[in-house]
Amino acid sequence: MTTSVDSFADLGLSDSLLKTLAEIGYESPSPIQAECIPVLLEGHDLIGMAQTGTGKTAAFALPLMEQIDVRLTKPQALILTPTRELAIQVAEALQSYAKNLPGFHVLPIYGGQSYTIQLKQLARGAHVIVGTPGRVMDHLERKTLNLDCLKTMVLDEADEMLRMGFIDDVEWILERTPEQHQTALFSATMPEQIRRVAQKYLVEPREIKIKAATATVAAIRQVYWQVSGMHKLDALTRILEVEEDFDAAIIFVRTKNATVELADKLAARGYAAAALNGDLNQQMRERVIEQLKSGALDIVIATDVAARGIDVPRVSHVVNYDIPYDTEAYVHRIGRTGRAGRTGNAILFVAPREIRMLRTIERATRQPIAPLTLPSRADVTNKRVADFKGKVAEVLNAEGLDFFANIVSQIAEEQDIGVEEVAAALCQMAQEGKPLQIPGEDPVARPAFRDERRPASFGERDSKPRFEDRGERPRFEGRGDKPRFEERSERPRFDDKPKRSAPSSDMVRYRIDVGRDHGVQVKDIVGAIANEAGIESRFIGRIGLYDESSTVELPAGMPAEAANALKRTRVRGVPINLRPDEGRPDAGGERTFKKKPYAER
Ligand code: AMP
Numbered sequence: 001m002t003t004s005v006d007s008f009a010d011l012g013l014s015d016s017l018l019k020t021l022a023e024i025g026y027e028s029p030s031p032i033q034a035e036c037i038p039v040l041l042e043g044h045d046l047i048g049m050a051q052t053g054t055g056k057t058a059a060f061a062l063p064l065m066e067q068i069d070v071r072l073t074k075p076q077a078l079i080l081t082p083t084r085e086l087a088i089q090v091a092e093a094l095q096s097y098a099k100n101l102p103g104f105h106v107l108p109i110y111g112g113q114s115y116t117i118q119l120k121q122l123a124r125g126a127h128v129i130v131g132t133p134g135r136v137m138d139h140l141e142r143k144t145l146n147l148d149c150l151k152t153m154v155l156d157e158a159d160e161m162l163r164m165g166f167i168d169d170v171e172w173i174l175e176r177t178p179e180q181h182q183t184a185l186f187s188a189t190m191p192e193q194i195r196r197v198a199q200k201y202l203v204e205p206r207e208i209k210i211k212a213a214t215a216t217v218a219a220i221r222q223v224y225w226q227v228s229g230m231h232k233l234d235a236l237t238r239i240l241e242v243e244e245d246f247d248a249a250i251i252f253v254r255t256k257n258a259t260v261e262l263a264d265k266l267a268a269r270g271y272a273a274a275a276l277n278g279d280l281n282q283q284m285r286e287r288v289i290e291q292l293k294s295g296a297l298d299i300v301i302a303t304d305v306a307a308r309g310i311d312v313p314r315v316s317h318v319v320n321y322d323i324p325y326d327t328e329a330y331v332h333r334i335g336r337t338g339r340a341g342r343t344g345n346a347i348l349f350v351a352p353r354e355i356r357m358l359r360t361i362e363r364a365t366r367q368p369i370a371p372l373t374l375p376s377r378a379d380v381t382n383k384r385v386a387d388f389k390g391k392v393a394e395v396l397n398a399e400g401l402d403f404f405a406n407i408v409s410q411i412a413e414e415q416d417i418g419v420e421e422v423a424a425a426l427c428q429m430a431q432e433g434k435p436l437q438i439p440g441e442d443p444v445a446r447p448a449f450r451d452e453r454r455p456a457s458f459g460e461r462d463s464k465p466r467f468e469d470r471g472e473r474p475r476f477e478g479r480g481d482k483p484r485f486e487e488r489s490e491r492p493r494f495d496d497k498p499k500r501s502a503p504s505s506d507m508v509r510y511r512i513d514v515g516r517d518h519g520v521q522v523k524d525i526v527g528a529i530a531n532e533a534g535i536e537s538r539f540i541g542r543i544g545l546y547d548e549s550s551t552v553e554l555p556a557g558m559p560a561e562a563a564n565a566l567k568r569t570r571v572r573g574v575p576i577n578l579r580p581d582e583g584r585p586d587a588g589g590e591r592t593f594k595k596k597p598y599a600e601r
Contacts (some may be wrong), residue, residue: 005034006305012041017062020099025257027278028305030055030325035208036184037063043182045205047198051188053357054210054325056156057093060184064128064152065094067182070103073125074149078177080133080170082160084110084531090156091130109145111135111532112565119144132531133161133169134570140176141573150181158187158194164530165523167193174201188356210326219338222365223372224348224358232321232349233265235374239347240271240299240317242375242383248292249317250310250336251301252324259301262321266299270434273299276306304329313340320348323357327364347372377438384436388427507541507553510566512576515548524571525552532569533562551581 005011006028008021029037032050039046040063050056064077081087091108098104107126109118111134118135122144129136129145139145153174155161161170174183174197183202187194198205225235240246253259256277266273274297276288285306291297293312302310304324318337324330330348338344348369350358362369375383395401411422514520522543529540529552541553566578 005029008033011037013037013062014066016100017065017097020097020101021062023099024096025255026058027256027303030059031210031328032056032208032325033059033062035210036060039206039208040064040182040184041066045182045202046184047190047202047205047207048184048186049188049190049207049209050186051356051360052157053323053354056186057090058097060154060156060186061090061094061097064154065097065101065104067151068101068104068127070101070127072149073105073127075126075129075145075147076149077128077152077154078136078147078150078173079128079130079154079156080136080161080173081130081156082132082164082166084108084112084132086157087130087132091128094128094130106130109135109139111528111569133166133173134528134531136173137169138570138573140173147177150178153177153181153183155183155185155187155197158185158197159189159191162191162193165521165527167197171197171201211328219342220334220344220346222334222346222348222367222369224350224369225372225374227349227351230374233262235349236319236321237266237269237271238375238380239372240319242379243317243345245316245343245345247316248295248297248312248314249299249319250307250315250333251299251319251321252304252307252333253301254303254322256303256306258322259303259306262301263299266301271299272297273301276300276302278303278306280306304333307333307336310336311339312336313342315339315344316342317345317347320346323348323350323354327361330361331365381437388431388436506556508556508558509551509553509581510578511581512550512552512571512578513548514571514574514576515546515550517547518572518574520545520550520572520574525550528569528571528576529554529566532565533558535562552578 008018008026008029011029011034013021032048032054036046036048036056036059040060046060048056048059050059060079064079068076079087079090081090087108087110091106094106098106105124105126106128107118107121107130109122109129109131111132113135118139122139131139136145140147155170158170161167183205185194185198185202185205225239227235236251240249251262253262256275256279259275259277263273263275274288274291276285280288288297288300289310289312292300292310293314295314300307300310301321315337318334320330320333324333334344334346337346348358348361358369408419408422408426411417412419415422512525514525522545525543526540529535533554535554539555541555542551543553544551563578566576569576569578
């Protein structure tokens with residue numbers, strides 16, 4: 001990895017936070033953490049160029065938490081995020097880091113959630129607010145959120161906020177924060193407008209960018225599986241089972257707790273697997289590696305640091321069960337296979353929101369990483385049957401089967417059945433506890449790389465943080481056997497002429513009570529709808545802007561919950577009152593827009 005810092009203790013964090021990190025199994029800081037944490041602890045403003053998966057949340061959250069005075073029940077830090085899912089996720093991360101900080105409260109506030117609940121929670125007092133720009137603006141305007149005691153402000157995924165049309169809101173909020181505070185801005189890319197915001201509102205910021213190391217990894221077959229529709233553990237065992245030339249594997253996860261958990265689960269499924277993490281002393285570590293070499297172990301589940309320098313030629317596969325923090329870690333990990341002139345295989349698990357990291361890795365290694373189709377139940381069965389036949393063939397080649405052949409004939413005669421039936425019974429006995437077929441159904445394949453993060457449910461301050469994958473349920477599902485919103489094959493065309501033509505059959509046109517006279521732009525409408533109803537911006541169809549109202553096309557079959565959320569939504573402070581559009585356009589004339597190319601997320 002890029003960083004030479006191996007321990008959180010070297011970064012200047014307090015004992016209480018160090019204890020928490022050890023408890024949740026963070027073994028060493030990721031590169032972005034190693035670089036950002038000391039700078040933020042020193043009080044500097046910071047621009048961090050980092051994407052999801054790099055560990056950026058802890059990079060800003062940990063220093064920010066060191067500044068919090070728990071006795072003062074006023075917001076001391078504000079984190080702005082582009083989406084409610086991210087707001088919840090960041091709030092959960094902070095809550096988990098606050099394990100040993102009694103009385104600490106973090107509150108996510110986002111569109112779509114009832115104001116009553118939020119007002120109650122705000123009144124109770126939170127130390128950190130994590131919110132989407134629109135809702136934070138609303139609360140500032142209503143004076144239900146007071147930033148007088150603000151010490152830290154974080155703009156997370158600033159480029160996403162720009163893309164979703166929130167940058168004016170972000171600036172509006174920045175204008176209203178107290179003079180004296182630290183600001184950290186994180187963004188995967190640095191478009192001109194973000195740079196301008198940084199120049200205007202950050203004071204002598206330190207800029208931190210994680211290097212994308214380039215490397216050639218010629219002898220290694222690289223594939224990825226998009227995490228979806230099936231639990232990662234089930235997918236892993238399926239994949240390992242059908243992989244050709246499987247001999248031994250190193251599986252990489254992020255935390256030491258995860259090494260132990262996964263090792264236990266694989267062992268329970270019959271694999272010779274063990275954990276390798278920083279808690280093992282040198283002797284134990286060497287023992288595990290020796291066992292992998294000798295074949296006493298087939299799978300080692302490791303953290304990055306623990307796996308450094310492992311050289312075991314029989315490692316045929318490296319599995320990135322958790323995506324690495326950066327390209328250098330990736331190259332390092334996959335270098336554990338394909339050793340001593342053999343070909344290696346690298347399998348990468350990528351959650352939908354980690355797609356950007358996948359592309360970064362491809363660029364850095366200058367090689368495409370091919371998608372891997374998850375083996376079906378039939379594939380696994382075929383492989384098991386082939387292996388079984390292979391074993392039988394081996395035994396058939398061996399000497400001395402006469403004794404057993406005789407027993408088979410006797411059974412057939414005594415039972416008055418054919419030898420085939422006897423053989424079938426023997427196969428059944430041989431496979432007892434190791435079925436050749438897997439029960440159940442194959443999961444339905446999902447389209448690649450949709451943002452499928454789960455809708456909000458954090459809300460309550462004492463809800464348990466979720467550390468695992470954020471689930472695979474799309475946030476906006478169709479009813480019955482209607483397709484899910486995100487699975488529409490026929491997407492709305494955004495570049496059609498948007499006059500008063502009828503919307504396509506899978507789109508419904510709605511009217512909203514905001515228009516040009518309210519200073520509203522298309523991006524405001526897209527941003528509000530995307531956030532409040534959880535509809536991805538690219539599924540929002542044509543928008544017609546009039547003087548006093550506007551029309552917007554949305555996919556048909558909108559669930560009641562989303563429709564209700566949209567009825568209450570405000571744009572520029574005005575309730576939009578969304579309803580199906582039956583009337584004629586108003587007199588102000590329609591302005592037409594090409595749909596902005598909102599990037600896929
Ligand atoms: P982020 O890039 O902030 O979304 O973090 C991605 C994932 O990495 C989250 O699941 C974090 O809990 C995890 N993570 C962050 N930092 C560390 C660390 N130093 N050690 C292990 N896991 C980490």
